Amino acid sequence: MSAPAASSPHRELGLTDPEFELICEQLGRQPNRVELAMFSLLWSEHCAYKHSRKLLRRLPTEGERVVMGPGENAGAVDVGGGYAVAFKVESHNHPSAVEPFEGAATGVGGILRDVFALGARPIAILDSLRFGELGSVRSRHLLDGAVRGIGHYGNSIGVPTVGGEIYFEAPYEHNCLVNAMCVGLARQGDMVRAAAAGVGNAVVLIGASTGRDGIGGASVLASAELGEGDEAKRPTVQIGDPFEESKLLECCLEMLERGLLVSLQDLGAAGLTSSAGEMASAGGVGIDVDVTRVPLREADMEPFEIMVSESQERMLAVVEPERVPEVLAVCEKWQTGAAEVGAVTDSGRVRVLRGAETVGDVPVGALVDGCPLYDLAPTEPEGWIYGNEEVLAERVASAAGPGANPSDPAAILLALLASPSVASKRWAFEQYDSVVGSRTARRPESADAAVLAIPEAGGAIAVSIDGNGRRVACDPYAGTVEAVLECAQNLACAGAEPLGLTNCLNFGNPEKPAPAWQLDRAVAGLADACEALGVPVVGGNVSLYNEGPEGPIYPTPVVAMVGELPDPGGAAPSGFAGEGDAIAMLGPFAPSLPGSELSKLRGELDIGLPGPEVGAVAAACATVREAVRAGVLASAHDVSDGGLACALAEAAIGGGIGCRVDVQPLRDRGCSPEETLFGEGSGGFVVSGEREGLESLADDGIAVLVLGEVGGEAIEIAAGEGSVELPLAEAERAWRSLHALVESV
């Protein structure tokens, strides 16, 4: 076999020479244009997980409540009553950095399809977003576009967006992160897997017509030379249409309910190629696809374009031949396209036909599983590899007035509350419909987790999505463990017990030693934390190569959990509820400044985090959960960004009442006033309720420090020489300042 030419198509498509040779070996010949396009996509990092698959094998994926684990369109857990809750989070980072509105919108569209492909009706969306600092015009543009895009898609399709998080950090300036999560509800009997089955069954393409969306890089394979004005013909941005998806969703759910489908798979990255390939692989069969039968949006598309198009709002179904007319009738009713485009075979190959002519023919195994998996070559970097910028003085002046002293704890608290990563995200979540579907028992910002009633199963679920790239950058192992614990803590505040976890691993270039080390340590942390908490990983996503000219993003594992609770009405609010209630700190909270928001504002970020005591935090979660369910807690709020002072302020603002506390009991653990007020770390719950009730919780061997009481119109925190006294109204003004910051041109 002759060596590939210097600027060969396979290299332009991202395949290495060894990979190309492996393809030739597995095919027994050189691939033609169509086949090369198919391999280049299925063997890409995004589809093949070549640098992460070995690592992901470490994650615990089993549990008695797991109904579907990794490998299916989404994961699912049993919630009782014959019902299952399906959920998954996925990234759409790179498209969102190019066109934030459509990137975020199609990210939502894609994750919705993953969930209803299982037969689960989507009941909630959550999103985790990260941009550069808000001083940058680009970051404001990306934030605005992404929030609009998520709102546009979710609102139009009638699925409530009930939670999420937004962070602003310089390392995301060039590479924003848009991770979208969907939660769905299904009767277990109606659920369907992706595996194609039944030789002779029809393969039906449902939904929108196929155009040139997303072809981008593969356009190098075009048989015609690209002329000057032809750029417009090869868009890389996918355009989403939620109206189309709404019809597709109802159509699919009706077909599944009526038992018309053998299997169903959504078309996402790599379009028809990946769906057909993955369905065939899962089923141990082959699939033939005739491109002349695919409904096209543009007349002169080549076979390779049809096979790799990423046009949105399409699904692939396997249908018994005698049921095809019914399937077409349901699609007709819902005004969504449908075409029989192929068949299931016993060839073990994916064959692409153009009428009678075979234009592509590859073994399923080679396409889907033949890609080599790589080991990382991780090397721990020396010291802090990201920047630092002192902005505290400026932030204090802006939040507390030009005369304020940057050493005054009250002024620091205002600066932290006004810090965009900490501040209220109401500007964003008011652009999302959070009530459609009538299940939302806790709307955004009212409790630490979103709560959705599931009357069908006799109870409710709570959902939270969390991550902190900066702390993971300080210590990838400990930071990731903290993210998992944060999620569990949020669920505990709602009275929920975790059933399963999904995650999106957003990292830099895995071929470089530092990001490789970060990824390796983060996955180890994720595995250990899930193991210790007994929470299985039921699915997830990996997004690598998030690097710009300044270097990689913060290593950002985003984790999301779904938990169950018996009574949605019992989920505790985050805000203080009653004048005179006692306030306590519950849990093994041992705050420190490394990795904290204050440390960031001071420009003092560095490597190193004290590791959390997972066992003790887990025990505290259990105590809080039981106490919430028993009605002992009037409010519960976990301590995270900005530390205890911010948590107290948020609880006061949320409840509309002030507080008077003395943090000496916490200082007795050995923390300075500043660490006590603004230090961060796992295991802190700010709870309120009747004093005897709170104190009784300590009987479990759990630390409960009564700090003070709810009341007044100010936030008063006695902390020795670092005390704070801040009018509630001022604290609220600072905490709600994101709106003004974003809308200023």
Add this chain to the structure above:
Amino acid sequence: MARARVLIRPKEGILDPQGKAVERALPALGFEGIEHVRVGRMVELEADDAERLPELCEKLLANPLIEDFEIESIDGGG
């Protein structure tokens, strides 16, 4: 077949926040001296019978309470 283009604009006197937003954004991009921006819609179509176009516009393409419309013919002809 007559090809036509229908331009639909918000009526004068109605607040047009899209037009205002565009107008406000222009100076920051280096465009001075632009005013009275109004944002509307454009529909292109081919019709067997151009006579019925005004009726089509009144009934569906525009909402006469809040919008004005103008029909342009694309290729020659009245």
Add this chain to the structure above:
Amino acid sequence: MRWGVLQFPGSCDERDALHACGLSGEARLVWHEERDLGGVDAVVIPGGFSYGDYLRAGAIARFSPAMEAVAELAADGGPVLGICNGFQVLCEAGLLPGALLLNDELRFVCRQVELVDDAGERLSIPVKHGEGRYWAPQTMLDEIEAQGQVAFRYAPGQNPNGSARDIAGVRNEAGNVLGLMPHPEHAVDPLTGSTDGLRVFEAIAAARV
């Protein structure tokens, strides 16, 4: 009381409306292609993005066969309630005066707001829309107010979209067709919000007796 809730491709809140109606009677969905409303006493046109809000919100839905039947029911004095997109459809169909335009801040807004009804009573109901700014020419507004057709206004300081004269909902002259932008069907259960929305459905059911 038998309620019919219309369902178009792109409707979002029809099941929520179905549930809310069911609390004061029997309720069923009516597919947009049905010309026969099946003997319902009252019709609800729910919220959502019928036909993707293509062209203008409600512009296409108003031509559906079911809407022809609704127009007949309305002409006969039957109660018709349009919520959010439903309000838009009724205005496009000419069954209610005025039009709904883009929110003045150009953003979708989902928020619990206080309304004041024509008896001066307050209700807490969520709004969630991008095109909810009520508008009519000044003379039409004067007429609507003079004839007592303003059914709901946003409480002072709570206007979320720049609606003229804080108008959140209007009736037709005969009083049997009501349209409002806020969503009473999302205010019928203490678990998920306030229960003030029940009053809207109960008032229609009571007037029927």
